[in-house]
Amino acid sequence: MMEELEKLMEEAASLAGIYSQEWTNRNPSDPGMTILENLSALHLVQRESAAQVTEHARISLLKLAGFVPLEPENARLAVELAQKGPFSFPRHQKFYVNNVCFETEEEVRAMQGRLLGVYVKGQDEFREIKELKEGVPMNARPFGSEPLTGDEVYFLFDELPCGRKVGVQLYAEVKTSGTRNPFSEEEPVDFARMRWSCLTSCGYEDIVCQDETHGFLQSGKIILWIDTDRLVKEQVGARKGYMLCCRIVETAYDRAPELVAVHGPLFSLIQRDTxxxxxxxxxxxxxxxxxxxxxxxxxxxxxxxxxxxxxxxxxxxxxxxxxxxxxxxxxxxxxxxxxxxxxxxxxxxxxxxxxxxxxxxxxxxxxxxxxxxxxxxxxxxxxxxxxxxxxxxxxxxxxxxxxxxxxxxxxxxxxxxxxxxxxxxxxxxxxxxxxxxxxxxxxxxxxxxxxxxxxxxxxVWDAGNIRFGNVLTSAGGNAGVRVRNPVRGRKGRAKESFQDIRKRFLQDMMQPVLAVTEKDYKELALQTPGLCIRKVSAYFEEKRNQICVAVMAGTEAAFPRLPLLYRRQIERYLDKRKILTAKVSIKDPTYIRVDVYVTVSVIDREKWDIKKVRQEIAEELDDRRNEREIGQIISFDSLSGRIRACPGTGHILELKTIPAGVPGRFIRPGTDIPIPPDAACYPGDIVIREE
Known part of the structure; x- marks a missing residue:
């Protein structure tokens, strides 16, 4: 601090003669030097204070940008009885796993029962979906590979919670596609509409349903409001129980639902020690x-x-x-x-x-x-x-x-x-x-x-985020009752610190909220809620004066095309975020065939595998499966590198790549080949000559 003050005083004294030629006495006894010392010290103190921004001030600045600390959240679990019921639990009934306390948030009455099996019906008899039996690590498509209106799946329970308008809670664990975006309540999309019913003495009667799975497309709760007093049991093979039916009323599935497991009946616990x-x-x-x-x-x-x-x-x-x-x-x-x-x-x-x-x-x-x-x-x-x-x-x-x-x-x-x-x-x-x-x-x-x-x-906030499969034991009233959490719970979190808010702010800054550039259109189309989107390319088309967005859907078709539901959803999503005067066109990618002719010198016949070479070439050129972008150039170095990496391969004597529809002047051996900005390649004829 003193060294900085002395340097600042030397600089100020050296400039004094420039601003006032009459100032000739620069001794410490001069009143002017005393004033300079005071002003220099004040300047240093202010500079040091300005550099020390408190955490409270930083949080206040983030609040101005709309980022306030998120309030803490309690962890939550969905649990099932680990022993035969029925059991009733009051509000604040405590359950412990190690030293972590969970408790009921509402009263639970006459909880009992377990899922005996999942069935489909054909030719007036039930067939069990054995892949969904407990302990069988396999996935199943309950509605088949092509779900249709009227398809049904049945759930058989030995017992159910008793009472009128009981909320029977199930949890469907779904194998989600890696390319499907999370669903959003603000941007709803319905691929199917389900109708649930239960077997009574008068036949199957409709029941009110609250479905978080969006038609078995994401893991979540299904709550069925049932008058269990009116149910009757049905004999299915050697089992007898209460039958619940889920029927497809309307369908526009992009991918067939795939179930990993179904759990229930369940009830909820919150991480809290009242x-x-x-x-x-x-x-x-x-x-x-x-x-x-x-x-x-x-x-x-x-x-x-x-x-x-x-x-x-x-x-x-x-x-x-x-x-x-x-x-x-x-x-x-x-x-x-x-x-x-x-x-x-x-x-x-x-x-x-x-x-x-x-x-x-x-x-x-x-x-x-x-x-x-x-x-x-x-x-x-x-x-x-x-x-x-x-x-x-x-x-x-x-x-x-x-x-x-x-x-x-x-x-x-x-x-x-x-x-x-x-x-x-x-x-x-x-x-x-x-x-x-x-x-x-x-x-x-x-x-x-x-x-x-x-x-x-x-x-304990985030310390209550436990893995699934734990056994919790009740304490207090109804002591010693064991329950199990068969599925992952909802995470808890402590109150956000400044570092957490700052990290969220920086992430938000990187995410486009308005479509201005071509990159913005691409990023926004990729994150359209609820859709399976494999790839997107956005570019400006001068002739039509519009932004073209080519979208490859993440469906299972050999050449994925945009369903009408996809097109409408993407258009609606982008329309809220684009510039008012901008014209936007949503289209399918243009699939172009690419033929390859290659001559290779083989240096090791024992290791040489022509099928492996053909497979590597096909993977490099198949934009439906690889990580290449739509409209990305065909790289000579990348393709030749994959060929040379195959065992037994020597020199590449000739490599010719011919995309359909690309003018011949762009096709030169040994160079990268440009393709249209909306084009997605797929392999055609692959001719390999050995020398």
């Missing part, structure tokens, strides 16, 4: 709670009475003589099914819940939360911070605090707030992930009141 949670009940409801914590459970009951807008805490009554109890008390009763019943004891009916929705809130927490539940007193100043319980990262999506305050008549009331919700006359606060604290931005009218945790859960 330590305290609240439940709401109506004033007339029978309050029954299933204990879910492996350790001891603690309860807090809050009631909104008739004519009162806030909640009042009721105390638990202990001991006999409940028939004589008066006041705000409740009693816990253990039921035969293991649930706990909450009963209010005032026989004079003065202190009872109002007959309305959400009149009762019951908070259930474990022993650890009992030690950290109370957080402190609201001071009233801005940005007051409170520590959350130690032990992990809090999940802000379920976080909720309660505020306790005294009313004028002497009763103690409570109200509840979630983070980030600017409730009028309420407490506005946020959760800070880095510090593990909550920050009170505005205490509203609750200054001086006590706050406590109502809902609180921990998550």
């Amino acid at each position: 330590q305290s949670f609240s439940m709401s009940f109506g004033g007339r409801e029978d309050i029954r709670i299933q204990p879910v914590f492996p350790e001891e459970n603690f309860f807090f009951v809050y009631v909104r009475e008739q004519g009162c807008g806030d909640y009042i805490r009721y105390a638990e009554h202990a001991g006999p003589g409940s028939e004589e109890v008066q006041g705000r008390y409740y009693e816990k009763r253990l039921m035969e099914d293991g649930r706990l019943q909450i009963c209010f004891l005032d026989r004079q009916r003065r202190y009872l819940p109002a007959e309305e929705e959400n009149a009762v809130i019951v908070i259930c927490c474990n022993r650890e939360m009992m030690l950290h539940r109370e957080m402190g007193v609201l001071g009233g100043w801005e940005n007051q911070k409170f520590d959350l319980p130690p032990g992990g990262c809090a999940d802000a999506k379920v976080l909720c605090i309660g505020v306790r305050y005294a009313k004028a008549e002497g009763s103690t009331c409570c109200t509840f707030f979630r983070p980030g919700t600017e409730k009028r006359d309420g407490v506005f606060y946020t959760y800070e992930e880095d510090s593990g604290q909550i920050c009170i931005h505005d205490a509203g009218p609750y200054t001086g009141c006590n706050i406590f945790l109502s809902d609180y859960a921990l998550s």
Whole structure:
């Protein structure tokens, strides 16, 4: 720092005479030199500060470009029973694999059953698709190589979850084409429309379906809403079970669906370890709670009475003589099914819940939360911070605090707030992930009141991304039940750091969002959602004054052509992203035949394999299979190099390549041969002479 200051002072003093010839005294005692020293020091400090851009400033700059940190996400699993059911699980039922906790997000009722087999029907009898049996590592095309309207596939289950309008969840694992782009809800494309039905006493009846597989073209969930009470079982060979049918109503498949496996019935788990949670009940409801914590459970009951807008805490009554109890008390009763019943004891009916929705809130927490539940007193100043319980990262999506305050008549009331919700006359606060604290931005009218945790859960975020095939065991209520995740779950992630946002920003900068150049048209056409696209070439055609986009579909045809659905989808996708005045034409590539005549000197007859040479030439020229671009020149060096690399090959004495439709003046031995920009080559006659 001092060396830089001295150099800067020398430079400033040397220039002083240029700007002011009257300045002749440059001694340290001169006031002008003192001013120069101060200005030079200020310049160095400002330069150093400008170079030190904080991470907060960098994130703010990225926000200006529309890139904000992505919120953390919980990992999720789809699991099936690993033992015979039925089993019912309450909300927040915990399952563990090693030390990672997963839990149910909603109540699961009467889960049972397994898939016995997948069948197709022919000549009034069922034929099992044995490739889809458990443990058989083979793929199957349930609708054949050319799916048609009316084709059906059947799924047989020994049992199904019981109830009315039950969501039976299946998972279809599909062998996806490497050239198919991910589907997008913003750019929908339908290759097929399916109709699901189930066998009842009245025959097959249609059922409501939620399909994430887009007609078995990508792996995903299928949820069927069934009244399982109306189902009847069907005998199929030596097996008997409930039959579900999937029928093609409309089809425009580009590639036949190929299934790897089907799993079900399943239910969902979320990676989360809830330590305290609240439940709401109506004033007339029978309050029954299933204990879910492996350790001891603690309860807090809050009631909104008739004519009162806030909640009042009721105390638990202990001991006999409940028939004589008066006041705000409740009693816990253990039921035969293991649930706990909450009963209010005032026989004079003065202190009872109002007959309305959400009149009762019951908070259930474990022993650890009992030690950290109370957080402190609201001071009233801005940005007051409170520590959350130690032990992990809090999940802000379920976080909720309660505020306790005294009313004028002497009763103690409570109200509840979630983070980030600017409730009028309420407490506005946020959760800070880095510090593990909550920050009170505005205490509203609750200054001086006590706050406590109502809902609180921990998550390990991306550490919950486990492989498929694990066995998880339940703890707490219904302890010891084993489940298995047969398919890969949905990934979790922690809150994005600055480096993650910057990486996403740079990737986005490399991806075109508007079509301006020929390269933009090519990249955008390649990423059209839901389509199988093998290759694309984009070029400007001067005669017609338009952009031509030649697209090779990734279908199984020998010479792939664009189906009408493909053409419309690409046109619609590009039309939203092109310049308004630009004319765009979507077309198939022009397939041109290429004949090859080659004379080779053979130096090793034992290793020489003419079939291998012919195969190498065919692979080099077959643009339907190789990695060459549409319209790319035929490279003499590349073709001759593949021939020389074959065992036993000596010198290439002659190599002549003749593409159909290319003028003869462009065809010269030993040189690269240009082809039209929309052309895709395929091998024709390959004549090899040996010497």
